[in-house]
Amino acid sequence: MYVVACIKQVPDTTQVQIDPVTNTLKREGVPFIVNPFDTHAIEESLRLKDRFGFRVAAITMGPPNAEYALRKAISMGVDEVILLSDRAFGGADTLATSKVLTEAILKLSTKDEVPLIICGRQTIDGDTAQVGPGIATRLNYSQLTLVDRIEHIDIENRKIIVRRKLEGRYEIVESILPSLLTVVREINKPRYPKVPSRLLADESEIPIWDNKFLKLDEQTIGLKGSPTRVVKIFSPEREKGEIIGDGLKDPEGAAKLLIEKLLSKELLPF
Amino acid sequence: MTAQNVFFGIIVIASLIFFSWSCYKRFNLVTLGKPENRFQNVWKRLMGVLVYVFAQKRVINKPFGFNHFFLFWSFMILLLANTEFLINGIFPNISFALLGKPLNHGLLFLFDIVSFIALICVLNAFIRRLFFTPSYLETPYVKAKSFDALLILSLIGILMLAYFGIHGAEIILTDINLHTYMPFSNITSKIFANFSIPTIENISQVSWWVHAIVLLTFLNYLPYSKHMHILAAIPNCYFRNLEKPNTQPREIFKKGMQYGVSKVQDFTWKDLLDGYACTECGRCQDACPAYNTDKPLNPRQVIHDMKINLLENGKYIKKQENPKVPLISNIGEGSISEDAIWSCTTCGACLDICPELIEHMPKIIKMRRFLVEMESKFPEELLNLFENIEQRSNPWGIAPADRVKWASYMNVEEFNADKNEYLFYVGCAGSFDSRNKQVTLAIAQLLNTSGISWGILGKEEKCCGDSLRRLGNEYVFDKIAQENVTLLKNKGVKKIITQCPHCYNTLKNDYKQFGLDVQVIHHSELINKLLDTKKINIKHPADNLGNMVYHDSCYLGRHNDIYEAPRNVIELSTGNKPIEMNRNKNNSFCCGAGGGRMWMEENLGVRMNITRVKEAVDKNPKTIGVACPYCLTMFEDGLKDLKLNNIYVKDIAEVVAETLRTDN
Incomplete structure (x- = not known):
């Protein structure tokens, strides 16, 4: 039986800036990381493996360099990885992406049953949180989002109980398997890769599934299959402050000016 | 008959x-230990036996x-x-x-x-x-x-x-x-x-x-x-480490290998010989900052436990059976606890004082390597540190683009080998820590005043990896070191100024193993030279700083023998010799931040920095002089905890910068 972790390689958004002229993301020189929420999905899959002996497969859709994310998954200990990469997949929105991932999981399930799929709650670049639910819908899996604890799994009776972390409250729900879970950071602490598995990850062949293999209608995937259009990307406007005094030459004077300013705007509590 | x-x-x-x-x-x-070459330089070794055994050099200290x-x-x-x-x-x-x-x-x-x-x-x-x-x-x-x-x-x-x-x-x-x-x-x-x-x-x-x-x-x-x-x-002194213990050996990363020490036979034969050489004089225990602040580490106990473990397990190891007493465990005599292993600040006091030249700290790092590289078992605070350094090239995980923010206050050139003599390797603390950025600015000001030509790596500068290496994360350290050495070589760097003794030690001693052969200068040495050669002229002594004690950083002092330069700088710029603490120079007491401890909680025993601050305060200073960003942070935190807000901590560069001020 498989537990599948769906992961995504994203730019390290803390290092991404928006080009003020073209309003596009300046991605040059920005390193890629595994979407942080997805590392929790990998960790939870590995914990289920330890408990129930599942085989863990990590899959991602992306350009060829997305194999970095899969190598990271191997270094954490997953058994199998699949890179879904094809020019036809490019430019996909969440709808088209979920179609490709769904098809891949269906292909995988011809090898062995897939009772559980785990995704991160959302990615840090798109922030839509739609791909996981999209896959669940297409596969007709029960959909358990924002999970911060798996309370109980009963494989034989096909039952799962999880706790969902919602705004201001928790919700404990029971569902039938197969299920798709999206997990929040609080669910676990991702393990730090050991050196032997890092070396294994460096040497592993990464299998690539393209559309010749998945055979999806090219009109329904990639840019063509994506109804979403990005109209504009921009940084929210922030009022620019002013520099008062000279903190280097006269720190005391500058501090005085600052405090006067804050007092005049009634920003200090005295 | x-x-x-x-x-x-x-x-x-x-x-x-x-x-x-x-x-x-x-x-x-x-002989159950792993091989290690301690046979070269016969004459030097024999001389060592004369000095340490027959003249009892360290015994009579x-x-x-x-x-x-x-x-x-x-x-x-x-x-x-x-x-x-x-x-x-x-x-x-x-x-x-x-x-x-x-x-x-x-x-x-x-x-x-x-x-x-x-x-x-x-x-x-x-x-x-x-x-x-x-x-x-x-x-x-x-x-x-x-x-x-x-x-x-x-x-x-x-x-x-x-x-x-x-x-x-x-x-x-x-x-x-x-x-x-x-x-x-x-x-x-x-x-x-x-x-x-x-x-x-x-x-x-x-x-x-x-x-x-x-x-x-x-x-x-x-x-x-x-x-x-x-x-x-005699054999132990003969086979001693001829180098100072300021670096660790490299590891070869190949599939199927084990890293670090988890069993007594993973130590080298020389490590095991150390066990027999120990006289149990207790001097290392007396010098160890961890032991003296009630941590579960006692260097003498580490050596003793290793020896007991060998004696207990020897017969099984010989029969190729598994050892019966675990090496890393808290079951008692013959085992070393993880808490003990993580308590070490790698300050080197134990090695420096041992009359028998036993090497305690390197054994601790070998066990850390096992825990980190084979088991991923370490205090949880370190997870962020490891990932931050690997992904963002600094311990805090701050965006690498912010590394040059300090330089927005002044005009700083990017290093260019055709124009600049020196590379100023600012280091993570000097680039990101708000208090230490002031030290960076002071150094930059002094460099400009002296008229020497210098530049920085800017956004390309990365963490040197010192903490990683001392914490046993050799795999990531190795990657970072290779990248940094390649960068420094490609830039044609010949002379590097560092403000952090940890960067200094790593660039100078660790990177040698990675093929870096450049002159590395700590700012205390450079400033001392610039003052001596009148490239910097004291306008008026910094007497407003009052009585000043000087604290020796472990990686500047004990690990690299720089004791006089910072003292000279203080004397030249304040007009007075710094006051000495009771434990000074090679007997100095760690601030508590070395060996990666900077990034860990100090939950056991009493706080090391407070112990050291109290020792400094005993001398009634108005200012505590330091030459290390970690020491600076640890002393300021200690003073805050003790609510002593009338005592200042200054890096020696700031002390000199004080003498150049025109407004008093």
Whole structure:
């Protein structure tokens, strides 16, 4: 039986800036990381493996360099990885992406049953949180989002109980398997890769599934299959402050000016 | 040859065989360790034996060491006397008398004097152990008043008394004129003078047998006691590490290999030899900042536990079976706890003080390597550190683009080998930590004032990886070091200025293993030189800083021998020599941030930085001078915790910058 972790390689958004002229993301020189929420999905899959002996497969859709994310998954200990990469997949929105991932999981399930799929709650670049639910819908899996604890799994009776972390409250729900879970950071602490598995990850062949293999209608995937259009990307406007005094030459004077300013705007509590 | 001679001969030969067998059994266990090349530089090694063993260089660093010095030399000399004693006991015709009277009398005189000295030394040691017990002689498993220690002292004492018994009787029974050559035996002969000749003959016989039995017992007890150091000290000093312990060996990363030490046989043979060399003097324990702030680490205990583990597991390891006592565990004697392993600040105080040149800290790092690289087991705070350094090239995980923010206050060039002589490697603390950025600005100001040409790597600068290496994350350190060395080589860097002793040590000593061969200069050395050569001129002394104590950073001082430069800088810029703390220079006490401890919680024992701040405050300073960003942070935090907001902590660069201010 498989537990599948769906992961995504994203730019390290803390290092991404928006080009003020073209309003596009300046991605040059920005390193890629595994979407942080997805590392929790990998960790939870590995914990289920330890408990129930599942085989863990990590899959991602992306350009060829997305194999970095899969190598990271191997270094954490997953058994199998699949890179879904094809020019036809490019430019996909969440709808088209979920179609490709769904098809891949269906292909995988011809090898062995897939009772559980785990995704991160959302990615840090798109922030839509739609791909996981999209896959669940297409596969007709029960959909358990924002999970911060798996309370109980009963494989034989096909039952799962999880706790969902919602705004201001928790919700404990029971569902039938197969299920798709999206997990929040609080669910676990991702393990730090050991050196032997890092070396294994460096040497592993990464299998690539393209559309010749998945055979999806090219009109329904990639840019063509994506109804979403990005109209504009921009940084929210922030009022620019002013520099008062000279903190280097006269720190005391500058501090005085600052405090006067804050007092005049009634920003200090005295 | 009488029957007694034959009988004695059999005892001596049996004893020697048993002694050799015991030694073989113990030293043979050392060969279970991994190979390590400690054979090069024979002359340097031999000189080391002369200095550390025969001249007892480190032993006499402490006053009581002189007692050992005299005992050691008495023993060396009495080795001759005792060899003659054993041979003479079997072959009565062979003795020093064959050497002729003058030489024989000379030797008798020497032996008599040193036997007395040895007796006094043993008495001193007894009194110290029983009545003036220093706290550092005690550990949970080895007590100051241990049977082992007291037995050996008693045996030596009895040996000397028996010697005087034999020779006191000899003076009366053989040649009364001998008394001129044996002043102390003469005292016993005076005591015996009133006895009848047969009684004296009996005393002589009894003394002789007591001497013989004690001597052979002593010999055979040695390999089973801490006095094994008598046998292990010479090889241990000979095979010492010729380099300072400021770097760790590289690892080769290949599939199927094990990293670090998890079992006693993963240590090298030299590590294992250290176990036998330990005399349990407790000096490392007395110097260790972790032990002295109630952490579960005691360097002496680490060595002891390693030795016990080897002795317990040796027979199983030989049979290729799994060891029965785990090396890393908190089950007790013979095992080293993870808490102990993570408590080390790698300050190097234990190595610096050990009279036997035992290498404690490198063993701890080897065990850390196992825990991090094979088990991913480490205090959880380190997870962020490891990922931040690997992904964002700095310990805090701040966006790498912010690395040059400090430079927005002034015009700083990016390093260009055609234009700049020096690269200023700012380091993570100097680039991201708000307090340490002020130090960076002070250094930049001084560099500009001096007129030397310098630049920075800017956004391309990355963490040097010091904490990673000391924490045992060698895999990631190795990657970072290779990247950094390639970058520095590609940029054509020849001279590097660092403000952090940790960067300094890593760039200078660790990166050598990665092929970096450049001049690395700590800012204290450079500023000292710039002041000396009048490239920087003091406008007015920084007397507003008041009394200043100086704290030696471990990685600047002990690990790299830079003690005078920062002191000179303080003297030149304040007009006064810095006040010395009680523990200073190579005896300095760590601030608590080294060895990756900067990034870990200090949940056990009392806080190391507070202990050190209190020591500084005892000297009544207005300012505490430091030359390390970690020390700066630790001292400021300590002062805040103690609510001492009228004492300032200044980096020496800030002290000099103070003298250049124009507005006072």
